[in-house]
Amino acid sequence: MVQKRPYYCLVMLFVLGISFEPSLGDTDAQILMRFKGSLSNGKALNDWGSESSLCSWTGLLCRKNQTFYGLRLEHMEMGGKIDIETLVELPTLVSFSVINNTFEGPMPEFKKLVSLRALFLSNNKFSGDIPDDAFEGMRKLKRVFLAENGFTGPIPKSLANLPRLLDLDLRGNGFGGNIPDFQQQDFRVFNLSNNQLEGQIPESLSNKFPSSFAGNEGLCGKPLSSCKIGGNESRSLEPNLDKPQGKNHRILITVIIVVAVVAFSSIVALLFIQKHRRKRFKPRTLPTQGNSQQSVGFKESHSIDMTVDLKDGDGELNFVREDRGGFDLHELLSASAAVLGSGSFGSTYKAMILNGPTVVVKRFRHMNNVGKQEFSEHMQRLGTLTHPNLLPLAAFYYRKEDKFLVYDFAENGSLASHLHGRNGSVLTWSSRLKIIKGVARGLAYLYENFPGKIVPHGHLKSSNVVLDHSFEPKLNEYGLVEVMNKSHAQKFMAAYKAPETSKFGRPNVKSDVWCLGILILEVLTGKFPANYLRHGKGGNNSDLATWVDSVVREEWTGEVFDKDILGTRNGESEMLKLLRIGMFCCKWSVENRWDWNEAVAKIEEVKENDGEDDSSSCYYVSEEDFNSRTATEDEFSFSVTNG
CATH class of the missing domain: 1.20.5 (Single alpha-helices involved in coiled-coils or other helix-helix interfaces)
Known part of the structure; x- marks a missing residue:
């Protein structure tokens, strides 16, 4: 009996182990279902509770090893209560986003989520004062977006004391009082505009751009005007x-x-x-954020007068979306404005409307062959398009000589400015893959909604891909071939640079795909496609696609990639996949070139492939830098350090 006792003990331990298993607590799935129960209008979460993998549920963010790490419940018309007590039970939750919903009331006690690294509450109906200690203990928090709510009272000092804060957006609220002395020095995003702040701007923020403080009439001091009255300090x-x-x-x-x-x-x-009765639109150069489109100076003669001979204009802004408005032509013309650029189509301006939104105004000088009725109908059609990867058209203004299109503003400027600008920005492989996938999805949406159009975009290139605050790509200047003067389109539009236009004199149904392929190669190589600089139709043997093909044929594939992504660990095979996709998209022969369905499907199959754990000699991304740029895993590796 003594000899058998050890075996008896082992059996008992095994039985006890099984019996105690339920005491380990609820699973993530059970906790999330309880959290869903606190929400109202959660129709978008109907797949929650299904037997499929947890990471396949709508709005859940997971790492490559299928570990849950965040909630991204955006644009779902959702409200109700954000049950913090339930969220506390999710130990791996580090990112939380409910952007553009209908949540209201005071801000929940997010400080209980001490591991949170990114908090996105913008465009809801939250209101009231935020307690001074609302962010106390959240030492890992890096991104805070509370824009376009109804928050009031002073900015919490605990927010200003967060040691790792990199991005802060509080615009469009009712924050008042003095700005606290922020301890952080290296903000990537910083915006306190359109509040009720007053007093002198702290010296630690004197190097920020004036646009960060616009719409706060009581503020003074650098970078705004000095706090002086009658020559003395106020x-x-x-x-x-x-x-x-x-x-x-x-x-x-x-x-x-x-x-x-x-x-x-x-x-x-x-x-x-x-x-x-003069209404002049007089842009002046304003500094913009480092990652925004670069402002350029101009002379007074570049001012736009849209009221010269008003009988040729319709005298008002024509809004094409119900969710836009809130300002009229006079307010637009009175807005502070900056020149973002001037190209072959016309000039582009950033206009900051007083007590209104920031918008982009594009002036087109080569649409004078299209009639008012035709132009209006086409703009109304573009206004019905809604997709996360399209820059929404808000309004238009018609004149016989030129046309003005008003778009939403994208905070991080154009893709071209990041790839070829000198603002010090670095796009990692993870960010570039996210951008290409977004571009492909936006292009697919255009093909689906314009099935009869040969080139539903027509002008797809890196300068017409803009990036919002989370580096989500938005296609710009789409659907304009139909209203552009043909001679000008043939000379300057990207689709007319495709090789088939040299042979047939017109683009093909796959010409937009060719532009997508060139864009993929540009993103991977970091080289600007020089063929876009040549005026006229068609490409030639010196274009980017030909160069890539020659390097790959010589088996020097590693030399193709941009140096900023070349050392991405475990990502090279996926980078090669995307490179091959780009080459198939810009095949010289239209017959051998992929169509848009196949191209988009292949792009969706490309994975980051654990590139975020990069520890090569070029870049290393530690767990500490996790979620430093956005609320999505696709931009996990934006923050990099030399290894």
Whole structure:
């Protein structure tokens, strides 16, 4: 009996182990289902609770090893309660996003989620003051986006003390009082515009761009105008018991006189404007964020006067989307504006409308062959297009000589500025793959919605791919071939650079695919496609595709890739897959070139392939840098350090 006792003990331990298994707690799936129960209008989450893999559920973010790490419940018209107590039970949750929903009330106690690294609450209906300690203990938090809500009161000091904060967007709220002294030095995104902040901007933020503080009338100091009154530093207008009362009276009288003069001048200026009924759109150079499109200077003669001979214009902005509006032509013309660029089509401006949105205005000078009715109908058709990877058209203004299109503004500028600009930005393999997938999805949407069009985009190139705050790509200047003067389109539009236009004189149904292929090669190589600089139809033997093909044929494949992604560990095989896709998309022979269905399907199959664990001699991305750029795993490796 003694000899059998050890075996008996082992059996008992095994039985006890099984019996205690339920005490380990709920699974992630069970916890998420409880969280779903606190939400209202959760129709988009109907697949939650299915027997499929947890990582296949809508809105769940997972790493390559199928480990859950985040929730991305965006654009779902969802509301209800964000059950923080339930979310606390998810130990691997580091990213949470409910952008563009209908959540309301005070901000939940996210500080209980101490491991959170990214918080996205923009475009909801949250309101009220945020407690000063709302972000206390969240030492890993790197991204905070609270824009376009109804938050009020002072900016929490605990937010300003976050040691790793890189991105902060508080625009479009009602925050008031003084700006706290932020301890962070290297913000990538920083925006406090359109609030009710006042007082002097802290010295630690004096190197930010003025646009970061626009719409706060009470702010002063660098980078805005100096806090001075009558040549002296501004002081509190409260009585100073340490100084003679006479001096206080003199200061008060001076202030009253200055205010009266300013008010009188403003009234005279308004009367003058109304009398002459002049509406001039006068851009001035404004500095933009480092990752935005670069502003360029211009002379006063470059000002736009859209009211010259108004009988040729319709006199008003024509909005093409129900969710846009809130401003009129006069407000647009009165907006502070910056020139973003000037190209073969016309000029592009960034306009910051007072108490309104920031928009991009594009002036097209080569659409004068199209009639008003035809142009209006085509713009209305473009306005119905809605896709995450299309830059939405908001409005248009018709004149016989030129046309103005108003688009939403993308915070991070064009893809071309990141690939070829000198702003120090680095796009990793992960970010580039995400961008290409988004471009492909947007192009597929255009093909599906314009089945009868030969080139539904027509001008696909890196300068017409813009990036929003999370580096999600948005296609721009799409669907304009139909309203562009044919001679100008043949000379400048990207689809007319495809090889078949040299032979047939017109683009083919696969010409947009050729542009997609060139874009893929540009993103992978970092080289600008020189054939886009040549005016006229068709490509030639010196284009980017030919160069890539020659290098690959010589088996020097490694020399093809941009040096910034060349050392991506475990990603080279996937990079090669995408390279081959690009080459098939821009085959010289239209018959051998892939169609859009096959190209998009192949692109979707490309994986990052654990590139985020890069520890090569070129780049190393540690777990510490996880989620440093966006709320999605596809941009996991944006933050890099030399290894």
